[in-house]
Amino acid sequence: MTGDRARLPFVVLHLTLGFVVLVGSVRTVVDGLHTGAAGGAHWHLVLLGTLEAVGAVLFLLPRSTRLGGGLMLATFAIAIVAHAVQREFPGNLLVYAAATWLVMSRGSLFHRTPASPSGVS
Numbered sequence: 001m002t003g004d005r006a007r008l009p010f011v012v013l014h015l016t017l018g019f020v021v022l023v024g025s026v027r028t029v030v031d032g033l034h035t036g037a038a039g040g041a042h043w044h045l046v047l048l049g050t051l052e053a054v055g056a057v058l059f060l061l062p063r064s065t066r067l068g069g070g071l072m073l074a075t076f077a078i079a080i081v082a083h084a085v086q087r088e089f090p091g092n093l094l095v096y097a098a099a100t101w102l103v104m105s106r107g108s109l110f111h112r113t114p115a116s117p118s119g120v121s
Contacts, residue, residue, distance in 0.1 A: 010103070010106055013099060013102070013103060014059075014060075014065070014103045015060070017059075017096065017099050017100065017103065018056050018057075018059045018060040018068075019056075019060070020096075021052065021055075021056040021059070021072060021096060022053055022056035022057065022060070024052075025049045025050070025052040025053035025056055026049070026053055027049075028045055028046075028048065028049030028052070029045070029046050029049035029050055029053065031045060032044075032045030032046040032049060033046060048075055048078060048079065051071060051074075051075050052071070052072060052075040052076075054068075054071060055068045055069070055070075055071030055072040055074075055075060056068065056072060058071065059071075059072055059100070059103075065103065065104065065107075066104050066107075069100045069101075069103060069104040070104070072096070072097075072100050073097055073100055073101065073104075076093050076096055076097045076100070077097075079093055080093050080094065080097070
């Protein structure tokens with residue numbers, strides 16, 4: 001019974017995290033496509049944002065949550081290092097990474113876990 005009470009908040013976290021990361025990734029791609037001071041696109045942002053968006057879509061699909069989460073964690077790690085090199089504190093990326101890890105460790109959230117033979121969950 002306790003597992004059922006925790007299930008809904010995990011599903012909400014999973015979906016919210018996936019959609020927030022997807023929207024942020026698309027914004028990163030769009031921003032990267034705008035010309036910079038040198039007159040060219042920021043292709044590193046386009047590439048990183050695209051990989052992150054693919055990861056977010058996979059993360060939202062029940063059968064590929066862990067694969068997408070792994071891709072998201074990889075892009076977060078790259079972005080965290082890039083921000084740290086610029087002496088910025090990427091708190092939002094740290095929270096996204098922690099939440100992604102939590103969802104990945106929980107496994108599929110869209111299916112109820114079958115009850116154990118003893119009836120105790």
